[in-house]
Amino acid sequence: MLFVMIVKDKPGMAEKRLAVRPVHLEHLKxxxxxxxxxxxxxxxxxxxxxxxxxxxxxxxEAATTSFMQDPFFAEGIFGAPDIKPWRVAxxxxxxxx
Numbered sequence: 001m002l003f004v005m006i007v008k009d010k011p012g013m014a015e016k017r018l019a020v021r022p023v024h025l026e027h028l029k030x031x032x033x034x035x036x037x038x039x040x041x042x043x044x045x046x047x048x049x050x051x052x053x054x055x056x057x058x059x060x061e062a063a064t065t066s067f068m069q070d071p072f073f074a075e076g077i078f079g080a081p082d083i084k085p086w087r088v089a090x091x092x093x094x095x096x097x
Contacts, residue, residue: 002054002055002086003054003055003057003067003083003086004054005053005067005083006050006051006081007051007081007082008049009050010076014048017048024071033056034055034056034066035054035055037093038051038053038054050079067081068081
């Protein structure tokens with residue numbers, strides 16, 4: 001089953017986000033193919049202001065545990081996440097989901 005997390009950065013976190021980003025990306029790579037896709041939510045100014053991640057997991061609890069291990073949470077960059085089951089309606093990625 002797929003789960004999506006949409007989370008905004010806390011105010012004033014742009015510089016810290018950039019500093020922690022390499023560790024964040026290593027965490028995402030370590031999730032392997034369980035991480036279906038992810039990326040930054042961009043503000044009108046062209047700077048990252050949050051993230052959207054899609055993860056394959058057996059349960060909402062398992063997905064939440066994986067999402068919450070992101071270093072951006074540990075470092076206080078992310079605010080409160082919105083995590084929900086997600087059903088694909090269109091898929092042009094070439095990946096079977």
